[in-house]
Structures are given as structure tokens and as C-alpha cells.
Amino acid sequence: MNVVDVAVPGARYPIRIAPGRLDCLDEAIPADATAIGLVTNPTVASLYAERAERALARTGRKVVRIELPDGEEHKDWRTLNQIFDALLSNGFDRRSVLVALGGGVIGDMTGFAAAVYMRGIRFVQVPTTLLAQVDSSVGGKTGVNHPLGKNMVGAFHQPVAVEIDTDVLATLPAREVSAGLAEVIKYGMILDAGFWAWCEEHATSLRALDRRVLGHAIQVSCELKAKVVAQDERESGLRAILNLGHTFGHAIESGLGYGAWLHGEAVGCGMVQAAELSAEVAGFPVADVARVRKLVEAIGCPTTAPDLGAERWMALMRVDKKAEGGEIRFVLTPRIGQAITRAAPEDAVRRVLARTVG
């Protein structure tokens, strides 16, 4: 078993990575827990909920299953309230624990419910998509969407443990594998040129879910993310670089309606756009733009952005959480393995849109 430690001010927790972790979830539950809420969706539940419940039942605590509707379009207040209804009607107190069994949507909503239920209870992340395993389950960002913007309402709330069962990826649809790989290669692009080159070399094995190769990719991704989060939990500086491709990506998701594209697909395409913008304003080599496009393609993500109309694109990017005083801020990369955050001139952004929108 591989263990990656995450440490932020006031919290420290392990990410445990191994095949079969699903059958050991009781190990993640604190000894003084009074009850356990297993939050999941029907798709994941049909595959894994019973195994998870069997493991959790070994704690001797009451385990209540809370099934939420599947999909990013349900990541809102209404669905969140389903969790509160279930917790309150089952008498869950401040020492109860939630377990998020699912992808990023389940993890973000469960984490946010834990952050605000009775002003904060504990929770465990059990990510079942590649994207959630390498990104959203680590670092304590939680939240729900608002009709005017993604993740606009949320909290920083760290889990007490992250349990990554690499076996569950076998049932993941190919599109979700590609979406998860977008976040994997992102770590290389912003932090580690060597890992980027390794991803270029292993793109085919990664898509084919080669167990050894994928296990390495997950571990390196978690390590790189943990390092960033340890330095800047609240995204007052460094952590923002993890949003490479996200300003464009969020506009795609929001503009097409949440759920049309997977988050990772939007980020993959957004990385190509960020590379183009970096070439415009941050000295990123034009030849490397082609490398980025090629790897995003190789992992199976779209590289042509949807035509939302230039004005709509600009308006959607202006509500991004990184925006400050009306300026749109982007994560840019001067070269592969490095990242900076800064505002970009509007005309450069418009040129990139003209080149990347299909």
C-alpha cells in the first residue's frame, strides 16, 4: 500500500492507495464516531455500496446510505439538502462521520455537507473516478454550483482520510478515464517537466488502464497536489496554479450547461487554450503548444473548444473565482513544468478564443 501524507495547518491525514481499499473502509473511521452516513449515487451504489457497507459495519456503528441523483447538474442546494434531511431525520450528531463514495460531485457535496452540518463534522473521501482520485478528493475544497457559476458556494474542509481503491477504475467508462488523465498531465505541465515527459511516453498505457503505470500516475499526482496544498491550503497564492486550464474549462462547463462535458474534458481543452495564451503573453514556446495539444488528444480529451460566442466566453470567464476587481486572471505556463498566475490583456484572450473555438 502506498501512503501519501497531507498536512495543512490544523489537519493532517493520509491518502491510502491500493487495490481493495474498499474492503477496509472501517480503518478510516475515527474510534469516537457515533454514526456513519455513506453518501453515494445510484450508479456507484449498484457497483460498490454493499461492499463499502460491509466494511463500515465492522465498526459496530449505524450506517445510513444516502443516495443522491447522479451528475454535475445536481450539484446544488437542493441535493445538498437531501443530505441534511437524511442526517437530521436519522439523529446524526456532531460526532457522526460522512463517507463520500463516488466521483468529484459526490466528494464535493459530501465534503461541503460535512463542513456545514452542525457547523462541521468529519468525513472520509472514497473517490471512485480517476479524476476524483488524483484531484478533487485531495486538499479539502468542497462546494456546490450556483446557476451563475461553478463551485461558487463552498468551504475548505479537510477529510480525515482519503481511501483510493485502484481496482474500481476497471468499471470506469473510457470517457471518464480520459477526463481524469487531463488532471494527471496538468500536474506535469505546472510542476514537473519530467512527469510530463513520462506521461507523453505512457499515454497509451494510461488510457488502457495499465495497472502499474496508472498506480504510479495516481501516486505522483497525489504527492504533487499534497505538496501544493501543504504550502497554501486556502489558495491565497501558490495553490491557484492547480487551476491551469480551469478558467477556460469552467466557462465551457457553465456555458454548455453542467454535465454536457465532463469536468476533466473541459480542463483538457482549457489546457490547450491556456498553452495558446501562454504563448501569446508568457513566452511559452510555440512548439510546445503543439506538444500540449498532442498529449491532450492522446489521452482522449477534446482540443477544440465549443462556440459560445466571444462575448459569452468573456462574460463566463469574468465570474471565475480567480477574477479580482473585474480582471480575469489566468494560470499560465512560461515553460512545461512551471506556472504563474496573472491577468491577461483582453485582446490576447480574444485571439486565443478565435484560434481554439471550433
Add this chain to the structure above:
Amino acid sequence: MNVVDVAVPGARYPIRIAPGRLDCLDEAIPADATAIGLVTNPTVASLYAERAERALARTGRKVVRIELPDGEEHKDWRTLNQIFDALLSNGFDRRSVLVALGGGVIGDMTGFAAAVYMRGIRFVQVPTTLLAQVDSSVGGKTGVNHPLGKNMVGAFHQPVAVEIDTDVLATLPAREVSAGLAEVIKYGMILDAGFWAWCEEHATSLRALDRRVLGHAIQVSCELKAKVVAQDERESGLRAILNLGHTFGHAIESGLGYGAWLHGEAVGCGMVQAAELSAEVAGFPVADVARVRKLVEAIGCPTTAPDLGAERWMALMRVDKKAEGGEIRFVLTPRIGQAITRAAPEDAVRRVLARTVG
């Protein structure tokens, strides 16, 4: 001007107490604020919003007024979303600041909106009721109600400043003055027998809003609360004693429907019930139960609890946030000026209900 300092891990802020603070609100806004949202309700707005806006305008920042419907029955998700709608449609970013101008409901909702908007922005408390000035605006508890329980969804989020203008109490209805005084005498009952005796002596002047007497009561209350919060921000122990009378009180509010009784009225009555229960199980002198009833009456709060039916009373108290593993926990007082938290036997609770319900 009197200033009380509040210090918790990671946050430190002043409570400024003086007549006329409303005209100096610009002093509370951090220099790097990008925009200001003034959250209030129509009742308070008609009296004070323009003065507040004039002061805030001196910062040179955009000031957006957000008026929420008045009353505890609107302290819910739906109303909270009105704040998010206003912030997002006005382009409020992570460096914007909210100002809560109103009573406890406005303060709790504004604070919670600030806690979760873009995962946390800053806010200033400008409490306009006595209850909010001596209690809810200090200490960072924020939240909204759920149909199954009061303040069940919320966060700990400290303001950057609390501005208490003692002049605004002149327009406060007598019922709200009494409700606020319930929290004032509560501090004496749990922490300071001398202050309790002083309240007994000055009950008439307090109700009459004698400026000098009331100013002293506000300052002592803030000092006592700040001291408790500094030791235990997250209510893992000591802070729970501030909830004297609240387990009974929350049941009254929830059982009658939020808004029927004022929060302070429910707490006042709940203190009489807590005194009775303390006499049953914590050695509280029976003679002092009469003292408590007399002072609660003297400040103008009800001392007879509403008849919700014994089973409903028990069920409502079981969903209290202090409940753990199904046991109802109460704040009890062995003698005036001291408090403890503990579970009480159900038969003792039922005897108290039989004696105190009208």
C-alpha cells in the same frame, strides 16, 4: 469608545462599542476590499441603511444593498441564496466584504454567506438589536435553520470587526429589549455571580434603556463572551456553557414555529427551566430557582413554557446540536456564576416540563 478584543486561533478582531458608530463604518472595512455588500432587512434599512451607506461610501468602493425579508422564519437556504444571487450578479470577488446591518438573523445569515461564498470572504457585524450586540454578533457562529432544527447548517467564521452603536437601541421595541436582556443575565448566571447581582439591582434601569447602565451591561457581556470564545472557539468544551437555557429554548422556538417567540424570550424561559433542572440534578439551591424566575420576569421575559405535549418536547430537544449518541445534554448550573454541561435523566427532565409548562 470602549473596545473589547476577541482573539481565536487564526483571527483577532475588535468589538467597538460607542454611540454613533454607524457613522464610522468605513473604519471597519479592510483597505484591500474590492466591493461592499450591505445586508439588511426592510425594517432596519428604513431606519439606518442610508447612514450606513454614507459612511461606507467614504471607502470609495461600490456599495450594494441587499435587503432580505425580516424574521427568523426566513432564516433559511432560500433567503441565503438571495445574497449569493446579488453577489454574483454584481461581480463580487474573493476580496469583497459583507456588512451585516441588523439583528441576529441578519448577522447569522450574512456571516454564513461570507463563510461559504467563494469558500470564504470577510464580513463586519453591525448588530442593531440588544441580543445581537451582546451575543450573536460576537464569536463567529453563523448559520441558517432547517425545518428539523435551528442553526443546523452553518459554520464558524469570525468577522473582521464588530461595530456596536448603542444609540440604535432607542428604536428597539420593548419586547426585543427584554429578549436581549435574557442573554445579558445569562452571562451572570453561568460566569459571574457579581454581575448577576448587579443585573438584579439594575433590572428596571436596563429595561428603561438607561444609557450608562446599558452600556456597562453590553461591555461586560461582550467581555465575558470574548473570554469564553478565546478559550474554545469551536465549542469542543467550555463554549457550550453559553447555551444555558438554549436546549429548552430551541425546543420552544422550533415547536411553536420560528418567529412566534423571540429567541431571547425562549432563552429566558429556558433559563428558568434550566434552573429547575439544575435544582433536580445539579444541587442548585431551590431558593435560587425563585431568584432566576424573578429576574427573568423583571426583565420582561415569559417564565411559563408553552404546552407542546411532553413527547414533542422530548423529541425536539433530542435534535439539539449538543445531543450525542441519542442523549440530551443540558447546560446546568450548580450555583449562580457557575455552569457545567451534562446529560440529564429523562424522568428529571419530564418533571421539570410538568412544573414549567403552562
